[in-house]
């Protein structure tokens with residue numbers, strides 16, 4: 001081979017080498033992992049809630065604020081599920097012709113919604129999203145306090 005044909009070859013090899021070196025110095029960032037509230041809230045991350053905690057702690061320990069707006073609970077402004085304004089929305093659910101649950105009162109509707117979320121899906125919200133394991137994490141006392149609190153929250157001019 002003549003010197004003339006080798007020179008461009010050397011240039012190409014050098015360029016390729018530089019490019020490869022730069023690539024390994026600067027590896028492309030991995031694509032961000034999809035984060036859904038469901039993967040954020042695994043059951044092992046939620047401690048048992050006894051019901052002796054202050055009401056705000058009952059909600060935050062259970063992780064409800066990740067997905068729900070709960071009036072009066074600091075930081076509870078999740079948008080995955082419906083705002084928990086059950087004094088307003090509860091009677092609407094119970095009167096819904098497609099409601100198939102057992103609850104006759106808003107209080108019982110809240111308990112039922114937490115223990116068996118799949119029984120009735122609030123219209124316009126995703127199914128299979130609310131955790132189904134709350135029966136194992138919330139004591140009866142905690143559940144009662146949640147229901148008593150939520151049945152009193154409704155829409156008002158200030159919310």
Ligand code: HEC
Nearest residue numbers: 037062063064067080081082113117120121122125129130
């Ligand atoms: C990972 C998200 C998520 C978490 C955490 C979650 N929920 Fe939900 N929840 C939903 C979604 C989505 C719906 C609407 C679909 C359905 O009805 O199942 C819903 C529905 C409800 C309803 C029925 C509301 C209505 O307007 O009919 C109640 C009550 C409720 N959740 C209470 C709770 C409570 C209390 C907690 C905490 C102990 C909680 N949720 C935790 C996602 C969540």
